[in-house]
Amino acid sequence: MNTLKIDKLTKTYANGVKAMQNISLEIGNGIFGLLGPNGAGKSTLMRTIAGLQQPDSGQIIFNGADVVAEPVLIKQHLGYLPQDFGVYPKVSAYDLLEHLAVLKGITSAKERKEQILALLEKTNLYAHRNKAVSSYSGGMRQRFGVAQALLGNPHIIIVDEPTAGLDPEERNRFNNLLSEIGEQVIIILSTHLVEDVHNLCTQMAIINKGSLLAYGEPDTFINQLEGRIWSQTIDRADLPTFREQYQVISVQLHAGRQSIHVYAENEPGNGFALRQPDLEDVYFAQLYHTK
Ligand SMILES: Nc1ncnc2c1ncn2[C@@H]1O[C@H](COP(=O)(O)OP(=O)(O)OP(=O)(O)O)[C@@H](O)[C@H]1O
Numbered sequence: 661m662n663t664l665k666i667d668k669l670t671k672t673y674a675n676g677v678k679a680m681q682n683i684s685l686e687i688g689n690g691i692f693g694l695l696g697p698n699g700a701g702k703s704t705l706m707r708t709i710a711g712l713q714q715p716d717s718g719q720i721i722f723n724g725a726d727v728v729a730e731p732v733l734i735k736q737h738l739g740y741l742p743q744d745f746g747v748y749p750k751v752s753a754y755d756l757l758e759h760l761a762v763l764k765g766i767t768s769a770k771e772r773k774e775q776i777l778a779l780l781e782k783t784n785l786y787a788h789r790n791k792a793v794s795s796y797s798g799g800m801r802q803r804f805g806v807a808q809a810l811l812g813n814p815h816i817i818i819v820d821e822p823t824a825g826l827d828p829e830e831r832n833r834f835n836n837l838l839s840e841i842g843e844q845v846i847i848i849l850s851t852h853l854v855e856d857v858h859n860l861c862t863q864m865a866i867i868n869k870g871s872l873l874a875y876g877e878p879d880t881f882i883n884q885l886e887g888r889i890w891s892q893t894i895d896r897a898d899l900p901t902f903r904e905q906y907q908v909i910s911v912q913l914h915a916g917r918q919s920i921h922v923y924a925e926n927e928p929g930n931g932f933a934l935r936q937p938d939l940e941d942v943y944f945a946q947l948y949h950t951k
Pocket of ligand 1: 697698
């Protein structure tokens with residue numbers, strides 16, 4: 661079992677933005693979901709874990725080793741799939757993996773070949789191994805991203821919004837791949853997609869404005885909202901009035917009309933019906949429900 665212990669991390673950028681404020685988490689094997697709106701601080705946290713930037717204060721202990729003091733101790737065991745993988749050169753997937761494997765320090769040519777072929781198989785790219793990565797579809801590029809992240813058999817894998825821009829079938833395929841890998845290692849998945857977190861993650865955290873709002877099991881959060889989420893469909897013009905009277909946590913379009921979800925510990929009356937909470941309600945309640 662791998663363990664990652666994050667203790668009281670803080671980071672304020674030179675422009676005054678507080679991107680991490682006292683973040684503490686404990687993460688074990690499995691897929692850990694990191695949810696938060698744009699600018700919440702997800703990428704800052706992940707880059708810090710990956711040893712690509714230093715926090716102002718706080719500790720990161722990976723399998724007992726202090727990786728803020730010595731980032732190399734996590735880099736050896738880390739696979740990273742950044743939000744934007746950057747340039748896709750006109751070289752074949754096989755050759756690019758070979759190049760990256762050398763950079764990762766896999767010195768034996770035989771071992772490189774075995775790993776690369778196994779990873780191409782695993783990510784379903786074997787048949788396309790001799791095609792240029794630049795000619796790949798979005799889904800294939802993301803799976804290539806996973807293949808390169810898995811080089812060197814990492815114990816911790818960080819993936820930053822991996823399914824952005826993928827169609828539903830590609831996203832499904834990608835998620836299945838992550839879920840298969842997640843049994844043996846720590847995967848930290850940053851995403852805007854609440855549904856992906858519900859489908860994939862055993863543990864999750866919600867962060868906003870650099871602060872940790874909640875952290876635990878998705879189903880536990882959902883159970884805590886049982887009996888407290890109410891909904892109804894309203895006319896658009898009435899929304900401001902509802903916002904004044906209730907703790908509106910989300911507004912969604914439903915068949916062209918607006919469906920609102922409100923948080924209330926007692927039955928609000930006025931046409932509201934109790935609804936079975938889902939993880940999206942958890943997310944919005946954490947972000948917008950004033951406790
Ligand atoms: N190098 C930097 N210098 C100054 N401010 C920064 C820097 N990097 C990020 N920020 C700011 O810090 C905050 C957190 O950014 P971060 O990229 O960590 O958020 P995020 O949750 O990953 O957002 P997104 O989902 O948009 O990638 C934002 O307000 C961002 O503008």
